[in-house]
Amino acid sequence: MATKRKNFSFAEKNELIEKFQNSNLSKAAFAKANSIPRTSLNNILAAKLCSSNVQICDQEGKRHRLSPYENVDKALLSWIKYARSQNAPISWNVLKEKSL
Numbered sequence: 001m002a003t004k005r006k007n008f009s010f011a012e013k014n015e016l017i018e019k020f021q022n023s024n025l026s027k028a029a030f031a032k033a034n035s036i037p038r039t040s041l042n043n044i045l046a047a048k049l050c051s052s053n054v055q056i057c058d059q060e061g062k063r064h065r066l067s068p069y070e071n072v073d074k075a076l077l078s079w080i081k082y083a084r085s086q087n088a089p090i091s092w093n094v095l096k097e098k099s100l
Helices: 010-022 027-033 038-047 070-085 092-099
Strands: none
Touching: 010 027, 010 038, 027 038, 070 092
């Protein structure tokens, strides 16, 4: 028996978006023709994940979450790498302190 849920990769989502934009079908008819639930199609079309920059996206990934604090993440990552090279212990409390 087939699994109930299907996870779409970025490549599959982008392919569905392009097919839908090139077709003259309604969302319901397009979803039925491609054997996917209508709500899944609505979610994919609403998000339009990486539709313009397919090369940038990880083709194997399922979801791509971006941090609103990108510079803090970069600084924290560089500190973690430095602490690891010095064999210093890293705890959750220390990470919270450094990020603030």
